[in-house]
Amino acid sequence: MACVICDSKDFQFLFEKNNYRIEKCSVCGLVQVTNMPAVEKREQGQNFYEDYYKDTVSKCEKSFEDMEIDQRKQRYVYLNFNNKLDQIEKRKGKRGKLLDVGCAFGFFMDVARERGWTVAGIEISEYASEYAARQLGLSVVNKTITEAMFEEKSFDVITMWYVIEHLPNPKQVLRHLINFLKDDGMLVISTPNVDSYRARVQGEKWRCWIPPEHLVYFSPETMRNLLKRCGLKIIDQETALPYEKYFRKIKLYSLLNKLKLSDNIIYYVKKVE
Numbered sequence: 423m424a425c426v427i428c429d430s431k432d433f434q435f436l437f438e439k440n441n442y443r444i445e446k447c448s449v450c451g452l453v454q455v456t457n458m459p460a461v462e463k464r465e466q467g468q469n470f471y472e473d474y475y476k477d478t479v480s481k482c483e484k485s486f487e488d489m490e491i492d493q494r495k496q497r498y499v500y501l502n503f504n505n506k507l508d509q510i511e512k513r514k515g516k517r518g519k520l521l522d523v524g525c526a527f528g529f530f531m532d533v534a535r536e537r538g539w540t541v542a543g544i545e546i547s548e549y550a551s552e553y554a555a556r557q558l559g560l561s562v563v564n565k566t567i568t569e570a571m572f573e574e575k576s577f578d579v580i581t582m583w584y585v586i587e588h589l590p591n592p593k594q595v596l597r598h599l600i601n602f603l604k605d606d607g608m609l610v611i612s613t614p615n616v617d618s619y620r621a622r623v624q625g626e627k628w629r630c631w632i633p634p635e636h637l638v639y640f641s642p643e644t645m646r647n648l649l650k651r652c653g654l655k656i657i658d659q660e661t662a663l664p665y666e667k668y669f670r671k672i673k674l675y676s677l678l679n680k681l682k683l684s685d686n687i688i689y690y691v692k693k694v695e
Contacts, residue, residue, distance in 0.1 A: 518578030528554030616642035
């Protein structure tokens with residue numbers, strides 16, 4: 423198959439994992455799975471997400487359902503999402519309408535709504551989207567990203583937390599989503615960094631080599647290339663760390679960000695004027 427960024431068919435073979443070929447585009451440098459499953463198999467693979475979310479609930483979220491709201495706010499997932507919103511609001515300067523793409527159970531939407539945002543979500547898993555509606559009273563579109571439709575230029579912020587690496591055609595998805603982003607809006611993308619210190623040291627044992635769940639593996643350079651082809655540009659980027667709010671509080675985050683020890687990056691993106 424062709425490179426999902428530049429459409430080249432010239433690849434350098436890296437290795438095979440789970441019977442999937444991991445290769446690097448010889449033209450733009452993108453690392454991707456080159457024998458991606460057919461559409462029919464990907465649709466069947468939606469069962470993976472159903473099973474994954476059901477398993478998550480069975481292990482963790484049943485107790486979560488019985489928690490008081492103040493207890494929920496102390497859980498790491500809520501603390502982490504509040505920190506992410508701190509960074510979004512610092513850059514955006516105001517609250518408004520927010521679309522969370524691949525919103526899962528809706529916890530980020532719940533945090534944003536509590537802080538004054540008007541929220542909407544997209545989630546391919548029927549199980550997870552029903553949970554968000556039933557337990558949290560959220561409005562979630564249970565469709566694929568390119569099937570979901572919203573009013574043109576209606577969102578101030580669109581977030582994609584660890585979604586883009588799962589997409590067989592990220593360029594098509596981004597071009598679809600920016601139709602719903604205001605001209606001065608911001609797109610926020612988090613994804614593993616294939617060029618991170620951890621990825622380079624661990625090689626084939628890197629934890630993010632998990633095809634067919636992860637299909638595309640971005641570096642900052644290839645992410646910038648993809649975004650440019652979609653009429654977008656990076657205005658800022660940071661490494662994503664666990665409990666990063668506390669590292670910021672004790673003035674260590676800046677150093678850790680420069681060291682690039684984390685293998686995850688958050689990109690803050692806007693439309694090209």
